[in-house]
Amino acid sequence: MAIKIEEYVTRELKNYYSEWFNGLPIEYAAKVAAARARMMAGSLGNVKPIDGTLKEYRN
Numbered sequence: 001m002a003i004k005i006e007e008y009v010t011r012e013l014k015n016y017y018s019e020w021f022n023g024l025p026i027e028y029a030a031k032v033a034a035a036r037a038r039m040m041a042g043s044l045g046n047v048k049p050i051d052g053t054l055k056e057y058r059n
Helices: 016-022 026-040
Strands: 047-051 054-057
Touching: none
Parallel strands: none
Antiparallel strands: 047 054
């Protein structure tokens, strides 16, 4: 089951995730990208619910 991950973009077209991700050192960016790819592929073992439909990735 594939999961859709959406990034929040403000009305001013500001993407905080993209800014944060692009500022990461390469070794951390690779880990984040790998975790995101696993989630998008449906592997949710490290994803825990926070409230309603909002979920958090825990490593």
